[in-house]
Amino acid sequence: MTRESLPAGFRPRQPAPADLIAWPADFGTRFVVFVDVEEEFDWARPLSRDNRSVEAVAALPGAHARFAAAGVPLALMIDDPVATDARAIDLIAPLLTGGSVAGAQLHPWVTPPFDEELSPRNSFVGNLPRDQEAAKIDALTDAIAAAFGTRPTAYRAGRYGIGPATFELLAERGYRLDSSMRPGFDYAHEGGPDFSAFGNHAFRIGSLIELPSTTVFTGLARGVGKGLYRAAGRVPKGRGLLARTGLLQRIPLTPEGIPIAEALEAIRVAVGEGVRVLNFAFHSPSLTPGHTPYVRDDGDLATFWAWWDRVLAELDRLGVRPCGLAELIDAAG
Known part of the structure; x- marks a missing residue:
């Protein structure tokens, strides 16, 4: 089967027990914060190559200072419009x-x-032919290296769009960690890809560490969360009914x-289930009102920061420490 004829819905291979990372005992339970540092665009409109404005990056130094005051380093996952904008580079480099x-x-x-043609399917870079995906990874890697003087070793595919060749391409280019699975x-x-059967534990794919974005099932039926949630998706309003009745909710760790x-409950469940690294994430345009559906005005921005205050306090109470x-x-070895 050629790459172009692959069916929709790439399903990565499930990790074997031996692939799961055995963290050192003294590593404890940790958390990381990823920021998708990217251009602004209207999330309700089709994607466009012309969307290259990165004005919201101006809010990133203030956000970085708030996290740094709490001892929390940030993984700034930078895309091409940011890496090739002189003002954005000057703002990010000191961080x-x-x-x-x-x-x-x-x-x-x-x-x-x-x-490639600009299309919804091609917005998942792993769907592109191998040489096209490789060329884009090379262009982005080189742009970040030129901007900040160091080649990146951590990767995330936009829209979580990995494909059959992605991990080999990353390893060939010296990447050490991927965080594209949700x-x-x-x-x-x-x-795009299907991650519905994956768990939250970090694991190895060859020489790469895969650190999934933490997603927790909460509710009375969380023990059968993955299967029940998939089945409910085939019933009109089935997932909403599960949430309203307290049986099952799917909670990604994001503000x-x-x-x-819901976030605090998900954190407690994840820690109770033995997840050793909790992976939080948000988009940099959410730091300025009006750029994402989540932060539309100053009130939403205040709620965003109050969310982080409560979450960081709960993590501290549970003994979950930040990690770069x-x-x-x-620590993964």
Whole structure:
């Protein structure tokens, strides 16, 4: 089967027990915070190659200072419009201290070369032919290295769009960690990958560390969460009914669209289930009102920061300590 004829819904191989990372005992339970540092665009409109404004990056130094004051380093996952904007580079470069690092986040629709048709399916870079995916990874990697003087070693595919060749391409280019998998989510209906059967534990894919974005099932039926949630998706309003009755909810660890009470419960469940690294994430345009559906005005921004205050306090109460990516990679061995 050729790459072009692959069916929609790439399903990565499940990790074997031996692939799961055995963290050192003294590593404890940790958390990381990823920021998808990217251009602004209207999330309700079709993707465009012309969306290259990065004005919201101006809010990133203030956000970095708030996290740094709490001892939390940031993994700044930078895409091409940011990595090639002189003002954005000047704003971000001083932030790469204290464990904060620049990683790569690939939005194929704004990352050269533009040899592919602009389409929903091709917005998942792993759907492209291998040479096209490789060329985009190279362009983004080189742009970040030129901007900040260091080649990135952590990667995230925009829209979580990995494919059959992605991990080999990353390993060939010296990447050490990928964070493109989103457990409990299935993008096959859009032509993207299916992560619905994956868990939250970090594991190895060859020489790479895969650190999934933490997603927790809560509720009375969470013990059968993955299967029940998939089945409910085939019933009109089935997942909403599960949530309203308290049987089952799918909670990603993000301030974007997740109420604080649900997030705190998800954190407690994840820690109770033995997840050793909790992976939080948000988009940099959410730091300025009006750029994402989650932060539309100043009130939403205040709620965003109050969410983080409560979450960081709960993590501290539970003894879950922050971790930078370099420290995490070293601990993985």
